Amino acid sequence: MATYIVGDIQGCFEGLNRLLKQVKFSPANDCLIAVGDLVGRGPHPLETLNYLYALEDSFDTVLGNHDLHLLAIYAGIRKAKPNDNLDTLLASPQLKTHIDWLRRKPLALLADSSTLVSHAGLYPKWSVKKALSLSNEVSEQLQSKNWKTFVANMYGNQPAVWQKSLQGAERLRFIVNAMTRMRFIKNSDELDLNCKMSPESAPAEFIPWFNVTNKKLKVNQKVVFGHWAALNGNTRRKEFMGLDTGYVWGQNMTMLKLSSKELFSVQYQDKFNPVDT
Numbered sequence: 001m002a003t004y005i006v007g008d009i010q011g012c013f014e015g016l017n018r019l020l021k022q023v024k025f026s027p028a029n030d031c032l033i034a035v036g037d038l039v040g041r042g043p044h045p046l047e048t049l050n051y052l053y054a055l056e057d058s059f060d061t062v063l064g065n066h067d068l069h070l071l072a073i074y075a076g077i078r079k080a081k082p083n084d085n086l087d088t089l090l091a092s093p094q095l096k097t098h099i100d101w102l103r104r105k106p107l108a109l110l111a112d113s114s115t116l117v118s119h120a121g122l123y124p125k126w127s128v129k130k131a132l133s134l135s136n137e138v139s140e141q142l143q144s145k146n147w148k149t150f151v152a153n154m155y156g157n158q159p160a161v162w163q164k165s166l167q168g169a170e171r172l173r174f175i176v177n178a179m180t181r182m183r184f185i186k187n188s189d190e191l192d193l194n195c196k197m198s199p200e201s202a203p204a205e206f207i208p209w210f211n212v213t214n215k216k217l218k219v220n221q222k223v224v225f226g227h228w229a230a231l232n233g234n235t236r237r238k239e240f241m242g243l244d245t246g247y248v249w250g251q252n253m254t255m256l257k258l259s260s261k262e263l264f265s266v267q268y269q270d271k272f273n274p275v276d277t
């Protein structure tokens with residue numbers, strides 16, 4: 001019995017399949033956790049969600065910005081863009097099942113007692129426990145009857161700084177941005193949601209979130225995240241593990257075996273060979 005955490009899949013079902021074959025993943029014995037962005041831009045969103053949904057309790061995920069974008073399209077809040085590549089999913093009779101399933105997924109989860117999984121990472125002012133509790137605040141909204149109102153108020157880059165006193169839509173928007181869109185921090189605690197560069201090429205005042213000291217992270221705790229393909233997994237910090245290695249951009253898909261911290265990866269192949277489904 002092993003737990004694996006996979007980086008951004010983004011509808012690249014073929015890559016996911018090769019990676020699962022490489023580790024001899026067995027749904028009956030093993031667990032798969034995803035860092036979010038299950039779909040978006042890649043060629044096979046429907047096959048990806050059908051497969052992951054069928055894994056039932058052997059699979060869990062946090063939501064990424066592309067997953068939230070899908071919910072917003074379904075809710076009529078946003079329009080699908082051609083490069084979202086979501087047409088087969090949006091036209092599928094399975095769509096509502098998948099939407100309702102995604103609405104039950106959190107923004108943050110514990111893969112084991114000391115490993116937090118969140119799509120973009122951990123905002124430097126938050127503890128792991130705080131992140132889990134803030135994720136619950138968003139889940140309450142996503143699971144409520146009024147979830148479309150929440151999604152309608154979800155978009156925007158403000159507020160950029162967390163304050164405990166934030167309430168309502170602003171509070172929820174900050175939580176969503178920090179957990180699904182964060183890359184760089186400016187002025188010690190301010191989210192910058194525009195810069196997508198690698199840390200090396202960004203202006204000096206842009207600090208990667210994992211290089212801003214988090215005084216609330218305990219010694220043994222780790223954070224596993226995706227979202228930032230330009231990092232190519234390289235944080236230079238053992239407590240922060242980035243798993244987005246840009247498969248959808250023609251690079252690699254990466255999977256972490258949680259117990260041993262062993263990494264597995266497959267290279268992009270522009271060919272779809274569904275296997276073992």
Ligand SMILES: [Mn+2]
Pocket residue numbers: 037064065066119180226227228
């Ligand atoms: Mn993302």
